[in-house]
Amino acid sequence: MEIRRADKIAETLEQLVFAGKYRDGERLDEVKLAEQFCVSRTPVREALQVLVAAGIAEQIPRRGVFVRQPGPVELMEMFEMMAELEASCGRLAASRMTEQGLQQLAEANARCQEAITQNDHAQYYAENEKFHQIIYRGSANGYLEKQALRLQNKLRAYRKMQLRFRGRMGQSMAEHRQIVEALEAEDAEKVATVLRNHVAVQGEKFHQLMANFNS
């Protein structure tokens, strides 16, 4: 798989954009990138098409493609949608999660806890993501799972910032336990509510402010 150079370039560019290597509105020069990757313009152009289709960049005909970093409003919107998606996954998982899935959740939670006691942020992020991914999987809806994974990936860089707050990791763990309890009790509404709040955190109020401001 992936003998195509264009795919590798697309992946690399995507990571670079997510890593904030390019500013919002910055033009992605085909010839420069071609030189940089030691290929012709053709595979570069195909890679750019992928970025455009993914909403990472915008194409203006006869002008070029420009990276599109989400502003604060769009970011809040994305977080809010993430919260809703997770709530949906949780609701469905409540009645569909297998015994095995619940066990995986417990294990992931244990590893989260361990990361906290060792104060290993990077490890916590990784295990926290896995915890949520298990819930996506638990929805037994492959399409929903895929969309949730996509958005989780898009928000990764920003989620890290948000979790730097003191004590957030500890509170997050407590919420994880609540989530697992609700899943074990198969209480769909509670799972959804707790998960939504867990992900949204301060997003809701911020967004309402924005919405009122715009309308």
Added chain:
Amino acid sequence: MEIRRADKIAETLEQLVFAGKYRDGERLDEVKLAEQFCVSRTPVREALQVLVAAGIAEQIPRRGVFVRQPGPVELMEMFEMMAELEASCGRLAASRMTEQGLQQLAEANARCQEAITQNDHAQYYAENEKFHQIIYRGSANGYLEKQALRLQNKLRAYRKMQLRFRGRMGQSMAEHRQIVEALEAEDAEKVATVLRNHVAVQGEKFHQLMANFNS
């Protein structure tokens, strides 16, 4: 906008695939399409990239791109996600919908009713879609709105089948009124629940069957 021939080709191909012009797994021949569209392979290839990125087709390196029509399982999954997205939109709209939005809903509903009395299916479909789109908009979350519109578009062809059942239009209208009432009462949970059931219809039970079957 859209001076690029590749974009026009992508749009056309997308419509053709949605219209069921291509079977699942069918290969999209670059040279044939190039002839068909009277262009070289280059714009055709760019168009195919777009389809692949949109999940409409799949690319196997050095083999070609093949259309990927959703099977019954994936379709149910998509319908389920649509129901969840609509529920999310409705929940958020409950507290954010403007007076103007509510009025637009009433108008759309009136046009739906008129289409029913005239037994104009096509018109009903169109107005029904608008009704839901107003709710997406009402979520005051542009990102969520966009995703909802995307999925609505993807499911259009299949939704039409589903609504052919006798009496479905009438029941659908009754549910619409329930939704508007709940929105006016700003009862977020009720809006979400009614909308979810409105969209899901028979999907839930079918899917649980599948989920149990697979695990």
Added chain:
DNA sequence: GTCAAATTTCTTGTATACAATTTCTTCCAT
């Protein structure tokens, strides 16, 4: 000196040529 029109340069979009790999066909041995 400033503004505008024209020309030049640069960039994107498309066509074509070539390379690399896969698939199909043919031919031969068993």
Added chain:
DNA sequence: ATGGAAGAAATTGTATACAAGAAATTTGAC
């Protein structure tokens, strides 16, 4: 006949060449 290897044909991926439009620069008029 069947199975496999070798070669031919076809198809994708990439490079390069060309065309068309946009941006930049120059030139000229006032």
